[in-house]
Amino acid sequence: MDEVTFKSDTVLSDVHLYTPNQRHLMVRLNSMGQPAQEEEDVLEDNAQESSTHNIIKIEHTMATPLEDVGKQVWRGALFLADYILFQRDLFQGRTVLELGAGTGFTSIIAATVAQTVYCTDVGADLLATCQRNIALNSHLTASGGSGVKVRELDWLKEDLCTDPEVPFSWSEEDVFDLYGHTTILLAAEVFYDDDLTDALFKTLFRLTHKLKNACTAILSVEKRLNFTLSHLDITCEAYDHFRACLQQLEQLRDGQLRFAVEPVEASFPQRLEYERIRQLELWKIFVEPGT
Template sequence: MVDPEEEEAMEEITFKSDTVLSDVHLNTPNRRHLMVRLNAVGQPVFLSQFKLLWNKDSWKDTQVKGKKQKDIQIENTVHEDRSIQEPCGKSSNSVDFLNKNETKTFPSMRIEALLDDDGDLEVVRRPRAFSETEQKELSRNKIHPKILTQGAENLNEKEQENIHHNMVKIEHTMATPLEDVGKQVWRGAFLLADYILFQRDLFKSCTVLELGAGTGIASIITATVAKTVYCTDVGEDLLAMCQRNVALNRNLTATGGGTVKVKELDWLKDDLCTDPQLPFTWSEEEISDLYAHTTIIMAADVFYDDDLTDALFKTLYRITHNLKNTCTIFLSIEKRLNFTLRHLDITCEAYNHFRFSLNDLEKLRDDKMKFIVEPIEATFPQFLVYERIEQLELWKIVAAPIS
């Protein structure tokens, strides 16, 4: 039994000053995620569902067919202001909104602020649909905790039946310290997943390695088309969460016949873990398969610390030199702007270090391997419902042997 006071406290999500929160969670409606348990370190674990848009008709609900990506980004800019969106279930048209407020400034495509006669900014406020008392009562129903047994790996039949082919269900935490950000879902993983579903033929029947997989959402999507996906990260608690997410979506991956293998891969170590006494270790057969058949390596939104970025690129160099085949690497990153006291200005230090590392990798020459780097324009369709902002980037690296 859970203490009623403890259960009530768990319903309140507290964001501390030393924690970070993914924008994906901020934009996920409360009814879409459910607190299910506490993890090994006492963090609340939530179960969220993310819709997959498999067909073109569904995709048109998110992106207007035939429009250029630039036009789509203009619409996304308008939609970022939640105070001007229409009620849930109705689609809002950015052009109609601009016409109503006479702020359209084509062809420059800028959105001007609304000013009154004195030049002061007019703030459009959301109408109060409920009284404070009613709003308080509604907020109490946003989360309904259901505490599960810690470490339970098997799902009951009812949970399996509830898994639908167009939903990805992911367990994750929210508002974590920086060292636990892998337990959250980030937009970079969605961008990478979009590209995978768009380029199904490229990933079909392949052996894929994901580095820094976090909750495993990109690996799970990849397994709908690939043959084998080695979903890797570090930390027993994180990998256990990732393994559970694989189990939650086994019906989804089964349709494509793919297999997800959750394994530990520490970028700060030269060798893979083969200790049979440890969880998420590698067998000799799996290591042989990894190096013999891997043709794609990918990583999403893992470039937030310069030391870890350096370690990742060293890992890429080491692994690609041991592969028997030419390998294509896909790296997804969100360019984050931060004000720093050191520069007294808004900078993108982590992103800049990532770009320097890409440049160094491309210039690198040895007797065995060369690396060809190129950006991929994010003009491909969205297959997941999220906010694709212009700061999201996807990079392609071809690691080819020198003949």
């Protein structure tokens, strides 16, 4: 396993799989960058050592400026991860592409069943955090971590970066595998800025036209309500824009692909610890050859 180093201001969260409410969630790190442990924690740790295989460790930040939102773990990532755990058969042995993966949490959950997961986002710093999180959890993933590939995929760029000098760029082999085998696309909580939402939908459109097989995109979104001065009312503009993009996609008729959109009932079991508020939604887009 790769060597993992922490910064002193890093916060490490344990997200429990299958065993909610068993233990505290957050582990603060000491000035040496190691998890600060109380004596009773050590005793508790010893008692629970046998259950550590159910714990996912994620290096993340608690609060960030907007440009660094990917360093936080968002509720929609946990919600989507719960759906993956519920639908394990759907992911078994598949090639999966996650867009805007942030800390890599959802990709790690997908990799507990999928054969290959392309965990993508932008920025070498964020992608390096992703890589560390994957190394931290390699014991959980189906192929010991080797099946999760952290790559840069910027929705604002037409092409995948294949320059070997650039960190997290794509090899020719990756690109061939991505287009040849991907059947599931994931994106959690990436609909908070209309321009980025447009870019994400364009990326989805572009990628699905390059994939060899029919695929399903599964998207999570939290409907955030805000009071806006311009409307003098509570609105959810980013969510409304997301819904409009879904509708546009469904109405597209380009003769090559057909996009069918369906909401997912949020009644699937909750195995991870987070507040499952009713504003959390999951949407599926079925992409098939057009007739």
